[in-house]
Amino acid sequence: xxxxxxxxxxxxxxVAVTAVFFAWLYLPILAVALFSFNDKKSLSSFGGxxxxxxxxxxxxxxxxxxxxxxxxxxxxxxxxxxxxxxMLALGLERVTSRRGRVIGAVTxxxxxTPEIVxxxxxxxxxxxxxLKLSMTTVILAEITFSIAYVTVIVRGRLAGIAGEVEExxxxxxxxxxxxxxxxxxxxxxxxxxxxxxxxxxxxFDDFVLAFFTxxxxxxxxxxxxxxxxRFGVSPAINAIGTLMLVASAxxxxxxxxxxxxxxxxxxxxDLITGGDRR
Amino acid sequence: xIRRPGLELPRPSRRGLLTGGxxxxxxxxxxxxxxxxxxxxxxxPIDKPLPPSAKAEIDGDLVYFNWAxxxxxxxxxxxxxxxxxxxxESNYDSMEGMYAKLAAGNQYDIVFPIAKWVVKLRxxxxxxxxxxxxxxxxxxxxxxxxxxxxxxxxPGSKVSVPFTVYKTGIGWRTDxxxxxxxxxxxxxxxEARGRIFTLDDQDEALAMAALLLDYDVNTAxxxxxxxxxxxxxxxxxxxxxxxSDDVNNMTSGDAWIHHMWSGDFLYxxxxxxxxxxxFDFQAPSEGVPINSxxxxxxxxxxxxxxxxxxxxxxxxxxxxxxxxxxxxxxxxVKDALPAFADLAKDVPACNVEISxxxxxxxxxxxxxxxxxxxxxxxxxxxxx
Amino acid sequence: MTETATRPRSAxxxxxxxxxxxxxxxxxxxxxxxxxxxxVLLSFGRTTNDGYPxxxxxxxxxxxxxxxxxxxxxxxxxxxxxxxxxxxALIAYPVAYVIALHGGRYKNALIAAIVxxxxxxxLVRMYAWKALLSDDGLVNSALRHSGLSDGITFLNTPQAVxxxxxxxxxxxxxLPIYASxxxxxxxxxxxxxxxxxxPVRTFFSVTLPATRAGLYGGALLVFLPALxxxxxxxxxxxxxxxxxGNLVQQQFAEGQNWPLGSALTVGMMxxxxxxxxxxxRATSTRAQES
Numbered sequence: 001x002x003x004x005x006x007x008x009x010x011x012x013x014x015v016a017v018t019a020v021f022f023a024w025l026y027l028p029i030l031a032v033a034l035f036s037f038n039d040k041k042s043l044s045s046f047g048g049x050x051x052x053x054x055x056x057x058x059x060x061x062x063x064x065x066x067x068x069x070x071x072x073x074x075x076x077x078x079x080x081x082x083x084x085x086x087m088l089a090l091g092l093e094r095v096t097s098r099r100g101r102v103i104g105a106v107t108x109x110x111x112x113t114p115e116i117v118x119x120x121x122x123x124x125x126x127x128x129x130x131l132k133l134s135m136t137t138v139i140l141a142e143i144t145f146s147i148a149y150v151t152v153i154v155r156g157r158l159a160g161i162a163g164e165v166e167e168x169x170x171x172x173x174x175x176x177x178x179x180x181x182x183x184x185x186x187x188x189x190x191x192x193x194x195x196x197x198x199x200x201x202x203x204f205d206d207f208v209l210a211f212f213t214x215x216x217x218x219x220x221x222x223x224x225x226x227x228x229x230r231f232g233v234s235p236a237i238n239a240i241g242t243l244m245l246v247a248s249a250x251x252x253x254x255x256x257x258x259x260x261x262x263x264x265x266x267x268x269x270d271l272i273t274g275g276d277r278r
Numbered sequence: 279x280i281r282r283p284g285l286e287l288p289r290p291s292r293r294g295l296l297t298g299g300x301x302x303x304x305x306x307x308x309x310x311x312x313x314x315x316x317x318x319x320x321x322x323p324i325d326k327p328l329p330p331s332a333k334a335e336i337d338g339d340l341v342y343f344n345w346a347x348x349x350x351x352x353x354x355x356x357x358x359x360x361x362x363x364x365x366x367e368s369n370y371d372s373m374e375g376m377y378a379k380l381a382a383g384n385q386y387d388i389v390f391p392i393a394k395w396v397v398k399l400r401x402x403x404x405x406x407x408x409x410x411x412x413x414x415x416x417x418x419x420x421x422x423x424x425x426x427x428x429x430x431x432x433p434g435s436k437v438s439v440p441f442t443v444y445k446t447g448i449g450w451r452t453d454x455x456x457x458x459x460x461x462x463x464x465x466x467x468x469e470a471r472g473r474i475f476t477l478d479d480q481d482e483a484l485a486m487a488a489l490l491l492d493y494d495v496n497t498a499x500x501x502x503x504x505x506x507x508x509x510x511x512x513x514x515x516x517x518x519x520x521x522s523d524d525v526n527n528m529t530s531g532d533a534w535i536h537h538m539w540s541g542d543f544l545y546x547x548x549x550x551x552x553x554x555x556x557f558d559f560q561a562p563s564e565g566v567p568i569n570s571x572x573x574x575x576x577x578x579x580x581x582x583x584x585x586x587x588x589x590x591x592x593x594x595x596x597x598x599x600x601x602x603x604x605x606x607x608x609x610x611v612k613d614a615l616p617a618f619a620d621l622a623k624d625v626p627a628c629n630v631e632i633s634x635x636x637x638x639x640x641x642x643x644x645x646x647x648x649x650x651x652x653x654x655x656x657x658x659x660x661x662x
Numbered sequence: 663m664t665e666t667a668t669r670p671r672s673a674x675x676x677x678x679x680x681x682x683x684x685x686x687x688x689x690x691x692x693x694x695x696x697x698x699x700x701x702v703l704l705s706f707g708r709t710t711n712d713g714y715p716x717x718x719x720x721x722x723x724x725x726x727x728x729x730x731x732x733x734x735x736x737x738x739x740x741x742x743x744x745x746x747x748x749x750x751a752l753i754a755y756p757v758a759y760v761i762a763l764h765g766g767r768y769k770n771a772l773i774a775a776i777v778x779x780x781x782x783x784x785l786v787r788m789y790a791w792k793a794l795l796s797d798d799g800l801v802n803s804a805l806r807h808s809g810l811s812d813g814i815t816f817l818n819t820p821q822a823v824x825x826x827x828x829x830x831x832x833x834x835x836x837l838p839i840y841a842s843x844x845x846x847x848x849x850x851x852x853x854x855x856x857x858x859x860x861p862v863r864t865f866f867s868v869t870l871p872a873t874r875a876g877l878y879g880g881a882l883l884v885f886l887p888a889l890x891x892x893x894x895x896x897x898x899x900x901x902x903x904x905x906x907g908n909l910v911q912q913q914f915a916e917g918q919n920w921p922l923g924s925a926l927t928v929g930m931m932x933x934x935x936x937x938x939x940x941x942x943r944a945t946s947t948r949a950q951e952s
Contacts, residue, residue, distance in 0.1 A: 011756075015760055021757050025776065065366065088686040100683070109694065113886070114887050114889060115890065116891075117910075122697060212914070215382075224369065244783040249779070374918040650709070658731050
């Protein structure tokens, strides 16, 4: 099948829509970044260039604690969901029975459940067991929600790997376990890195789940931002916002780009859209 | 068709449904026994005995639970530096949220409940007593003849130390609206139609309507609640939104009239805007809700000693002044009050006399079904 | 090669992988499934006098939701979610089309440029909109400066809420449509152009049906989270834009009525499941027709 070639005429209308879309998409981001350097304590008029809000931020222990909490939660959740998600992906890809398909569907449920429902569910569960809300409960909830993403991405990659390579390894004397460890997993590394970075960014920025499951420990950054938003935000939020945007951006760019290092010629978006299978 | 895992959901087959059903059933069984444990409870007895007061000595870091941005950062930093402890901060965005976290067993060293929640927490034995004799600066608030020796919400002042007092009124743009009548009816002002905000707070909103109808602000009578509901729904065509972000709504130009807390208005006018003359505040003649917050130490606090030291530290007049200059709310710390009078001199309507606390427009503790009736009204108002 | 195993190789493999499935499945059951079950159970519960939720066997909560205000609220949320899907599709198609078929070597960069902001701090971007669109904010100031208008009331309207929802979820429509456009053989479109003599006709008769799968997937991925969202309505909404998500959240925050909140959640999930089943049946029969 031929690859998509550039078509003859440029569709003017569609290009215009795209241009407007990008402008619309980036306007608040630029505004946040711009006003984070605002000398005035205003969100509507620019007074002069100043880094006072960043200075405030770096001396604000509460915010720094929240930042640390967010990082810890994101790291733990990423590791947990990578392990569980990969196991699930490997299992689902090879188990073709109907039971496997049902499990597959159940694991996708978090993706199509409105986050508020998952948040409520997690809250009720933890309270019901008597587990005190804390960073641990946030991590547990985030892992549950993120497994689905890892599974989808890893399965996408796995589907492209012919099972024959593994068969060949087994024919050469490997146990099934060795085959997985020495053949399959290394091939999965780009997908794992990509999925890991994606999940990290998602969890770092996640608000709804964290809102319902956060406890005494320093609240994750998005929850703190939300509390401030309800009662009035100080421009220091713009500074945090800009930093969060930059950090997440770097993570996502890495997530899309790193797999390409291992796999020349593949689209960076194969990660999310399931791979080029032509 | 190219198979794309992730966007393809398998069609449920009979076998699959059966297996799924069995699995669900098994989980149901498991759920009833294990994770549901904490939901098997009875009603609790009221008026539990009071755990004794802690001594005012440092016994660890302070786990602090308060509204966001409700203390001057310089004061908190000063405390950390002077005593060499950390302040670990969590925030709540509603009293109910605070209560829920406490009820769920989270351990905080110091909380800042609103008056009626002091009553509730005390009744349920969730607060330990605070002995003023332990606090060096106790006489700043508990001087002879002080109202706070026996406030309505804490008889004998056993479990709380007053934090701040405030009233709720209406803030408005003098350059946009000229037809204010010093009444709650101004929240139905035609000139500012579509630019009016009501606080996103159940008690405040219901109280505002109750005062207009000459009902008690705590009313839970069905007929009165129905009237309140109709009144609030009639406001919706004038209303822009329900929001507690009063300061930003006023400064962004979105609000011409805002149901507002006195301290927030003072902060807006004196501490924020370029042109204070564009803003004014009124405490409507029908009566205004008066509220106060207090320091309290939960029974399950891990470091109650540090909490006591913290309270003492905040009662020092110089720290109270710092807090007032940051929050623009009055702190009933004797030697600091003149500073507040100075702060509020341009807007006398924002001044709160301690004697105001003795009036009837305070939010009192209500029974569960009364609260749920009021909550149902508020939900219907917001949802319609 | 001799068969050393007592069972055929494929069965051996299946049992290994079956074990591999066990741990994550157990996790999912433990957390996700059982928590869902608790929601259902608690929906029949009550609140003790110290404000704590407790199991009971009362249908009071369900009776409380069956009133016209809540039903109207559900319909409103449904309407907002559908509007979000439609607008997202209207935006996603041109954007995905341009990038997939005219992007050339900038394709990946363009898609990354779309994906990156969507995964970066939703709350902060929404709050930025609130500041930008306020009556004295940048957008209105610019409009007044340029003489285009006296100032438009953007915020606190249903349009603002829907705009916020689209802003938050349109990426989930763009990606699937982009993916299916990428796989499309453009010679089909070329042939269509020859056949139908017009870009619009070609689109509706050739491109749209061919990328149907992406559209259906995207619609689902946008509709479901939009329906349960509460952030957009809370930050950008007005007095009459309350959504289902706000209602549920209120019961767990201010309202402190977990059993009622659970009942609302169950109601919402039931409605969603029905809608989803109907939708999947409809779209898969359509797909089989093609």
